[in-house]
Amino acid sequence: MKGELTDGLSTGAVVFGTDESIADELAAFPLTGRFLMGRLRHSISARERQLLEELVVETRSVEAGAIMLHRGQLVDHSTILIDGYMMRTGQEGSRRFILGLQVPGDFVDLHGFALKRLDHDLVAAGPARVGIVPHERLEEVMQKEPHLARILWFATLLDAAIHREWIMKLEQLTAARRVAHVFAELWQRLDHVGLGRNDSVRTPLIQADLADMCGTTAIHMNRALAQLRKEGIGELRRGTLYVSDRRRLEEYGMFDSSYLYGRGGLAPGTALDPKGPA
Template sequence: MITRLFLLTHRTPVLTAEDAAAFEAAAGRTQEFDAKRVIVRENVPLTQCTLLLDGFIERFKDMPDGRRQILAIHIPGDFVDLHSYPLKRLEHSVAALTPVKVAIFPHADVRGLTERSATLTELLWRSTMIDAAINREWIASIGARGAAVRLAHLFCEMFIRLGRVGLTRDLEFDFPVTQVDLADATGLTAVHANRMLRKLREDGLLEFRQGVVRILDWPALQRFGEFDANYLFID
C-alpha cells in the first residue's frame, strides 16, 4: 500500500475506506532516484507532487558562493513538495540524500481528492501545516540555539519522526547522511559539526557512526536539545 507510511504519520483526520482507496489510486506511478540526484529544480514548472516511500530526501537552497542550506530532511511517508500543487513551482530544489523510491501524484489527481472529500482536503492541508511547523522550528534552532544543541534537537526530531513509521530500533535508527549534510542542515561548518558530534558522544548523549544514530540517554538528550515534540503535532 503506497499510502501506508503517509497514513501512519498523519492518523487524523481518519479516512473512510473509500477515501483511503481514492488516495491510494491517486498515486500515478512510482519512481526511483540515485543518491544526490536532483528531483525538483527551483522555479521549474511542476505538474505533480512527490510522496517519499523509501530513503531520505533534502529540500535545499544553493548560495552563490557555493554553500548549501538544507531546509528540510524528509523521511518515508512525507510529501516533499505538496505545496507545489497550488503554487505550481518551488522556490527551492529537492534532491535525494540517499537512494530513494517515490510515488508520483499528478496535480490533477490531487485536485480530484480535494473535490471528492472535505476529509481528504483537511488531511492534505494538515500535512502542509505540520511541514511548515517543522520548518519554523528549524529556523528557531539556527537562529537561537547553540551548535551542539541544534544537532541534539535534530536527532531528537528524527528519532520521533522515524519511530512513527517503524524505522527505529529501541534507541537506535539509521540516518545515512554525512557530517557535511548535518552541517548544511544546522548552519554549521563540517569541522564544527564534527566537534559538536564528539561533544554529544563524550557527554554520554548519543553516538553517530557510519550512518547509524545510537541514543545513549534519551531524557538527557531531550533536555540538552531543548526538545519539545509539540511542533510535530503527533496525533
C-alpha cells in the first residue's frame, strides 16, 4: 500500500562511517545490537547486553503498512525494531498524524510495559523485522537487574525528548524547515545506529507521510520539498534525499542534536552544562 521498498532499504542500507566495533557488535548481538547504540553504550555492560539479547524470544516480520499494534489494545509483550522503520500514528476523525518515526534498534513499544495500552497505533513503514520481548521477561529485569531496568527507562525517555523537540519545531518552523528537521533528525539517528550514509538519507516515507509528520497537507509538502530543491538544501527522489551540504540542511531545519542525548550532547557523564550552573 505504501512506500514498499524492494531494493533493500530495510535490510541492506550501506553502512558508512562504520567502526569495526559496530560490525562486531552486530555479530555478537544480531537482534538487539543497535539498541541505544551511539548513546548510552558505555554504561551497558557486556553481561547486560547479553541479557538483553536473550530477552527476545522470537522475531517476526511485519509487512509494509501493517498496523502492528492498535491503540488501546492490551499488550503482554514489547517489540524491538531490528530492521526497517515504524511510525507511531494517531487518528483524529479522518485525519492521520505521525507522532514519531522509529529506526532499527528502537524499542518501539517499550512504554507498553508500564502503560499496558498505548495511546497510538504502531505501523510499519516499509517491511520490518521485529523482536518480541514478553513482559514477564521485563518483569524479571525489573526484579533482578535494576541497572538494566534504568537503561530501559532511559530509552523511553528519549522518545519523550524527541516529542518535546517536535512540539517546538511545529510551533516555529515553516513546512520546508520542518521536513528539513525531520530529515536531519532521521540522519542523526541512523548515524547513531551505524546506518547513516554520507551524502543522502533514505526514507520509506512518501510525501503524504512527511506531510502527516509535519502537520501540513501533501500538496503543501510537495511545494515545501520543491523549495528545498530550489534552495539547494536537498532533493528527494524516490525515497532518498540527496544532500550536498549536511550542515546547511541542519541549519535550515534548525536542528541541534543535543536532545537526542548522543555522545557529546546531554548524555550522562559527557559534555558540560551548556548554560552554566544555576
